[in-house]
Amino acid sequence: MKKSVFFGTLVAAGLTAGFASATTLEDVKARGVLNCGVNTGLVGFAAPDANGNWSGFDVALCKAVAAAVLGDPSKVKYVPTTGQTRFTALTSGEVDMLARNSTWTFSRDTDLKMDFAGVNYYDGQGFMVRKDSGITSAKELDGASVCIQTGTTTEMNLADYFKSNNMTYQPIAVDSNAEGEQQYLAGACDAYTTDASGLAATRAAYADPENHIILPEIISKEPLGPAVRHGDSQWGDIVRWTLFALIAAEEYGVTSANIDELAKGTENPEINRLLGVEGDLGPMTGLEKDWAVKAIKAGGNYGEIFAATIGESTPIGLARGLNAQWTQGGLMYAPPFR
């Protein structure tokens, strides 16, 4: 008897799903909520607080997209995904976008049927070791035990790196970042390897950060960015240009503090176009005219988000490095808004 309730719900669920509209944008608007796939918990990038409110660098992007599309940055349902379930969650339509520090690679972009909408953080794989081990270079790690998270690109990079340098190592697989930290701290591995940003965040949280060093070698390129489903370019455009709007806003000096002022119109036509004072950029992709204003208001421009979540003033203390604006020698470069 109770079984049938279940099938009833199932039928209902199937039916509502059957009526789902064709494009992701219409879906999101009809639903009134953006489903955003995030990490199950990574300091600085995505973590829930005691009340279940998510915050972090990746989360800020979800909020910006929600603000651009729905006009309200709080209209986001965060779907925590593991390294294993993240891509399926996206391709199956469970989430509308993935903002889960995922590396943009060829096969993921093509074979896994996803589109990466840009890069919000340029990362690279590094190593962290204890200072008293006396190691100063990754080249000295021959024979070491290395803690490594499974289900990520880092495993392949690690194998490749040791192979090309003719060294051996003992992989110690861990299931989550928390597990990895615990193992490393207890000395179960000589080195902990993951994205350099993750290492910095991890190290920052230790009781004795000064006793751990991050080795200078960065052994891979890890461009982390939001991903969307393959085959819906309109939605891809929206996520891509929301990200670019945040980046461009920093370049033009649009901040959450002065945006109301600037949105009334400025001397700079590029800013005017970005903020919808001039031209019709928003409607071209199915959004309101002031989409970028809302997106930027959600958490500030790229620089403000960076500073608030993972920047040097936070416990994580990441420097901008590659993620500085191109004008400052970094790689953050938004194409023109016209």
Add this chain to the structure above:
Amino acid sequence: MTSASDAPDRGFRLSQLIYDTRYRSLTIQVITLIVVMGAAGWLVDNTIQNLRVLGKDFNFGFLDNRAGYDIAQYLIPYTNDDTHARAMLVGLLNTIWVSLLGCATATVIGIFVGVLRLSKNWLVARLMTVYVETFRNVPVLLWILVAMAVLTEITPAPNAYKVNPATGEASASMILDSIAFTNRYTAIPSVSFERSLGVIDTALAPVSLNVLAIVLVLAGAIWVNRRLLAHASAVQDATGARPVTWWKSLLILLGPLALLLAALGFQLHGPTLKGFNFTGGTNVSNAFVALWAGLSLYTGAFIAEIVRAGILAISKGQTEAAFALGLRPGKTMRLVILPQALRVIVPPLISQFLNLTKNSSLAIAVGYMDLRGTLGGITLNQTGRELEAILLMMLIYLAISLVISGVMNLYNHKVRLKER
């Protein structure tokens, strides 16, 4: 009969399919078949459609590609240049290995604890109850994680075994100079043969002729020993006095083996600390030990309950009868109670073994690379072939389960009460 009645109307014939007990079961079965086939067809059709929408195909070709990742513990040679299929095999063997060892230890723990729980010693009986209840009522995942945490936290790092030049002492020392517990693995001596017989390279794994020879000699010795015991029993039946056999058994079992090992030039290599880690010996990873310990302790608690119930199920009269025959308590247990209890114990024991094997798929929580970690973990992730990988993984687990229950059922058949 039907030909006489099929003329009037079709409704009657149709209703016969429902009401007539001769046809009813047929009707029900046909309907079931149609429904089940329809459902299966629907699922397959959906899958084909979905694959087309996603632009994917269904093939297992990815198993032949280079895996590209490393596995920390393997029973057959493996490097990251091998294929995904090889990685899967490594994982499968790891699963089987930890399950086998786990089942063996859990049984030992279970019998031990189950008997001790019935002990007259108040303290020990209470302690065992506490053990059984604590382990049974908390998820096995927690015990695996706890075992891992304990191993990582309380054991020293390998470099603690390094001699400190200032004091001339190391902060940790090896047991018998050959075993070192560290927070990443337990280093134990490895075995080698000076005059090795060589290795046959099969497609799957190299088979050492030395091991083969040892197994053969052992099997032969056990067979001879059995004959000896059978002979002793025959003598006992005929004359009433049992000849003393223990020293003969010992000689038969150990003598040839010792000779063979001496002939092969058997050697133990103790592990030595070199650089970061111990080399020279065999390093048994903590992930494996934690999983093994967690599974054994958890399942052992269940087996203890089964053993206890089995012993309690044997009526008190059996014990009294055995005492009346003049058997001591130890012998009563061994010769009268346990053989009978075994019949009660074996069926639930089988399902515990199955549970342990299935629970070994939690290995990923401590990073032991079993089938779920390789095929259902990294391979799945790197290739994005979730449909193929998961179906294959389920089939393999199913096959393992069926083999275990098949073998154990055979055994169960053997110990079953022979009713005449």
Add this chain to the structure above:
Amino acid sequence: MSDTSHSAVFVRKTMLPPEPAPARQTGLSKWVRENLFSSWLNTILTLAGIAVIWGLASHFYPWFRHGVWNAASLPECRQIIAARWGEGATGACWAVIHARWTQFIFGFYPPELFWRPVLTFGLMLVAVAPVLFTQLPRGMLKFSVVFPLLAIWLLWGGSIWPVVMIAAGFAVGYLVARILAHWGMILAILGAVVAAVLFWIFVPGPVDEILGRVAPIALEPVASRQFGGFLLAITLGAGGIAMSLPLGILLALGRQSDMFLIKTFSVMFIEFIRGVPLITLLFVASLLLNYFLPPGTNFDIILRVMILVTLFSAAYIAEVIRGGLAALPRGQYEAADALGLDYWKAQRLVILPQALKISIPGIVSTFIGMFKDTTLVTFVGLFEPLKSIPDSIRADISWKGTYWEHFIFVGAIFFILNFSMSRYSMYLERKLKRDHR
């Protein structure tokens, strides 16, 4: 002479008070000797036991004693411990439990709505009580039948009308079955299923809207994603068991059936599910289910997990009930046949009530197993209490590094719940044994 005259034989008129038993045979010392040191083997075991207890206590007691309950972060905990117990002392930082215990229990359920899961849990106890304790009035069973729908509404919130519509669907199916029962049980079942499904497909949509406008009875909706911790574990465990009962009964009957195909399908299903680890089924729920359903179908991960958990526990429940069926004396089946009852009537009136009663301890054990296994949903990204919640708490920079506190807290709750359930199941087994004598 005088000797004899004076030699009155001494006859004691009163009984001597019994001598107290020798010190070795009384009180504590006797008990200790008999229970702890009765033989050299026992002595060794006792000493070993004491050594184990002492070893554990001396290791862990200081850590517990140094525990800190009020602090804002782990470093603060460490400072307090260092200040109070001296440099180098280690201690538990219970402050993390103090700060985040609601997350362990409710996950991310909105705090102002905590009363709803609590109420549901209370009502669940009321609903389950008449099933578990036969002394209670049978009328309470009516509430047990209504409870699942009430629980769905209370936990997930939203308008009450969809839930009412589901109930109405059952009512329609039941009515149709009553009418068709005259023409045979199979027809009745088929008719009831078809009627209910048709009702659910066509009626609720428009009617919900109208009723929602006329009488807007609604609770604030809560998304499944916000479920976590023990709320999630209990919802999955209890929901899975409740929903798998009907399926399990059918499978058990199917496995006992004389009909070849039905028996084969039941056996195949049961053996397949029991042969694979739950974790692979959870992967099916999270990764494969959307391959098997029509393109574009997509629903809640918790519902998907619940489906697979239901199938999983159905196979185990089926085996438990099969045991119950097998334990019934053959005479019961024959008696039912002799009364001229058909198969369904015999099952419904004679066989199942008895078989289910015998199966309750087994069902409770299955539930305990199920409840423990819900921790595996961590591998598909749900916030169960054992691994995901601690991991997410450790992702907060102030609690990074807390480890044992989580294990102990979660382990203790699991232990208390499961231990009481297993005690109940043992009590029931003993009672059933008496009943049968």
